[in-house]
Amino acid sequence: DQQVKQNSPSLSVQEGRISILNCDYTNSMFDYFLWYKKYPAEGPTFLISISSIKDKNEDGRFTVFLNKSAKHLSLHIVPSQPGDSAVYFCAASELNDMRFGAGTRLTVKP
Amino acid sequence: KAGVTQTPRYLIKTRGQQVTLSCSPISGHRSVSWYQQTPGQGLQFLFEYFSETQRNKGNFPGRFSGRQFSNSRSEMNVSTLELGDSALYLCASSLGGTAVATEAFFGQGTRLTVV
Numbered sequence: 735d736q737q738v739k740q741n742s743p744s745l746s747v748q749e750g751r752i753s754i755l756n757c758d759y760t761n762s763m764f765d766y767f768l769w770y771k772k773y774p775a776e777g778p779t780f781l782i783s784i785s786s787i788k789d790k791n792e793d794g795r796f797t798v799f800l801n802k803s804a805k806h807l808s809l810h811i812v813p814s815q816p817g818d819s820a821v822y823f824c825a826a827s828e829l830n831d832m833r834f835g836a837g838t839r840l841t842v843k844p
Numbered sequence: 845k846a847g848v849t850q851t852p853r854y855l856i857k858t859r860g861q862q863v864t865l866s867c868s869p870i871s872g873h874r875s876v877s878w879y880q881q882t883p884g885q886g887l888q889f890l891f892e893y894f895s896e897t898q899r900n901k902g903n904f905p906g907r908f909s910g911r912q913f914s915n916s917r918s919e920m921n922v923s924t925l926e927l928g929d930s931a932l933y934l935c936a937s938s939l940g941g942t943a944v945a946t947e948a949f950f951g952q953g954t955r956l957t958v959v
Contacts (some may be wrong), residue, residue: 832948
């Protein structure tokens with residue numbers, strides 16, 4: 735059962751523009767949400783997170799939005815940079831049970 | 845502070861064999877989770893261990909098993925390997941405990957190829 739879904743396997747944006755990556759989840763018990771970035775030949779690295787009591791968390795160029803009623807979260811990167819090109823995984827957790835989406839490959843073109 | 849260490853980095857096995865992968869978490873972290881990454885499937889959760897006990901388990905067959913030692917190091921075992929088991933196996937460590945899971949730190953993974 736895929737409790738966390740990223741329906742877009744890939745996304746391509748121009749440098750300087752906004753990148754929006756989306757994620758949906760089905761388990762209403764999830765109370766913490768995270769985004770990870772993964773480069774080839776490396777393990778995923780933590781990017782940004784949000785608690786279920788918030789609807790927005792911002793860290794520099796990265797902002798995560800949470801819509802609990804829609805069970806949807808999104809990651810906004812603005813402005814996008816070529817170095818942001820990677821696979822982005824969203825994750826949702828309940829206590830220490832963390833589930834990941836399939837990932838979205840972001841390509842930022844110069 | 846040393847990161848999460850997974851050994852070996854690469855492994856080639858034949859069908860029917862069994863394999864053991866190792867993960868050393870960050871010092872002080874008591875929770876270790878294992879994930880399988882395959883193209884198109886993303887990161888699929890295998891299981892999570894905390895204080896030598898399996899707390900959570902994903903939807904994988906019984907051929908996949910694991911354990912955690914008193915020093916929090918964890919091993920994952922796959923028996924009777926199948927071609928479809930070829931994947932990158934990632935382990936992640938976190939503080940664990942009863943707190944809400946925050947960020948987990950991943951190792952570089954073990955690339956398993958079954959031929």
